[in-house]
Amino acid sequence: RAVFAADFESRAASIMRDPIDRLKSDQLQPQPIFRDWVQPYILEYCSDEVLMRSSNKAFVGSARERRISTQQLRRTSPALGKIKEIVGKDITLLSALFGLLICDHGQLCNKSGINSVLGGSRYLRCCLVSDVLISFTGQLPKTFRELSALAKVFDQCVKEGEINDNALIQIQACLRTIFQVKKNLAQKQQIQSKPLQSNNVDDGKSKGTKAKISITKVSKEDREFSLSLIKTVLIAAIDAMQEADPQQLFLNPVTDDIAPGYSRVISKPMCILNIQKKIDSLQYVRLEDFNDDVQLMFNNCITYNIGKDNSWFRTEARRQNKIFKGVILPQARSIYKTKTTERLKSLGKSVSDDNEEGVDTDSLKKVKKRKRGEGALSFVDQAKAGTSKLDEAETASKSEIDALPEFKCTQENHDLPLPSMVALASMIMSDPFVVRLLLDKSFRLMRKTLPEKEIPVQNKSLPSVLQLLHIIQFSTNTCANKGRELFIPGSGLVKSKIDTSSNPISDSDKASATLRYFVPRITQLILDLAIDKRMSVGGNLNEVSTHFVNDRPITDPAFWRNASSMNVVVSSVEGLLVQLLRPGQCTESSLKLQLPRLLVPFKTFVSEGQVINDRPFWYSLANSLLSHRTKLTHVMRDLIITFLLDIIQTSEEFITSVAHETFVWLLNEWTHLGNVIMPVNLRLATLSRIIKDTIEKEKFSSAWKESLENKNNSFSLIQKEYERLLNGVPKDKGEEW
16 A cells, blocks of 8 residues: 555646546556556446446336445445455545546546436446445545535435435535635635726825725714623523523534534534523624524534434424524514614614614514503513424425535646545536436426426526536536536526636526526426326326317427537436336327327437437336336337337437447347237347338448457447347348348
8 A cells, every 4th residue: 555655646646637638548647556456446346237237227217216225236346345455544545546536537528528417337436436435434534524425415315215405405515615615706706806996996095085985983882782782682582592492402512422424514513502602702793693603503403414314303403493583583683673772762863764683574563563461572481482383394495405606717736636526526426326316306396396386496496406417417527627627507597697608518508598498398398298198098188188189289399409418408308208108107099199299309309419329318218118018018119119210210320329229129128028029020120120211231231240350349239139139030030130
């Protein structure tokens, strides 16, 4: 390990900082000894057949299928054990391993810098980053702790089979720290403000006049009175909060001994004792400062305690926060306002109507409407009275989900940590087991907008999930430049303010276009597919369908143009097709209406160079069809085959594509079911149709001969599937082929 570490440190600058030139294959030469030692085990991990098949299932039917035990599937790999043995507890070698994985992932970046969010088995190195971080037994440095926390949150989500809103909040908190959002935004604002100050500010010296500066003068007596009053009010508020917290859940500071890993997840801890100390030392000059600390305390509890096992802590935090917001804080503001007004009147000063302390005017109106004989309840009494009216089963507040701000920055070499935390975070997010959870959540959120009659942008979870997916599609580019160029696309709620002339998005704002233009198209497509099923034979609208079917035209292809450059949109439509073809989701008559609707976007995507080589999509599609087993009817089979052939015939790359390989593989798998689904003659007729409709016979023959000469070319896997299929046909038919 000492030799590995010394050798790597001498090459670290070139390996971890120099951007990857995708046109050169020997750019990592000379390679460190450590790479030669660990690379075989990395390749063994990434070529595990079970892991590859699981990672290529981008769209699965239920939470049970999405729920993966990473401890059994990934961390029992002998290759991972060897990698852990080589790295040991050495931080230098851990950094070296991550640096090499970043280089490997950056090699996948294409010329445009934008890759599909469906990496599948190609992105298994992203799984390896998470597995190594979580299972590392040494003491992680501070720079790695947020990454470890992010990996653990995603790992828990994979085990549960879903990403809930509480997990989404915690993911955003980790990313804000890793991406240094506050620091980067502050630097950006500082740069933007410099020319403004130099051009527009008059210092008063050039004209011999004094600059006009507006200063609000506050007397010493007024300030002392305000601080004393705030202290008195806040002491009463703290007493009321303790009455509402009989278990003393928020009284004392939380340590890592009580809550493992708390310091890694929560960067600014807060408790009632710390708030009391700030009150005693007169650190609160405004009630809103006190409110900020209380909200921080409750939000920390919700952020840390994720998962079903910790739901009680989240419910308790929301219960107490509702008491605070609905009873304690309004009463504190009311008392502060009343006492301040009485003092101003006694001094003969005018009383301002400005609500400087942010007083809850609605609460004040309620206080004024009370009967005189009733009297004002104390903080403690009001807290007790309000407790019974609370809904303890309240879910996570949508206001707590806040997408990351949009920004772009370029860091200098000396500012870059080794390895890049930004690049590693993008790899952790690109884990194929995580991506399919994000896509599933986006599907469920889009479907949720239909019965609730809300537009997609009203749901804060949906823009946040789409933003994470947009970040993922740039992960290979981020690793290619070693985290030097950090670009976080916006959530799409507002138009991009970034100059896009030099970033991978080109001149279009894809985040905004996805949320505002294409998400409504996708939700409309979901609704149309559901209505088609209801109008088909057996549906509850079948009797009246003859009056409306002609009034529901298929979508204009122009609506889907340029969508292929937005991989998040393409993946969403792919998921719709996979879900539609699962058992129980469609019928023979409904497919006759539904497939023509989906044909329009798919033809557009394929003609623009997408989908045809998207292995996770084709593998998921084939598995959906195979899940029917022998219950797939011949009518449905013919409809699906015709649909797929209509899609692929528009591609010029089909002969060596993943779609071609998967199509023949699917025919082979149907062969194992006997002649029920695909008789021999039909299999051969389908193959002939493929070559006749999509490939010229001469090109097919030429590709076959080249594959015989070079077993590792792009057609070799397809040739193997053809040979496997032809081995099961009569001898005379095989010789003819």
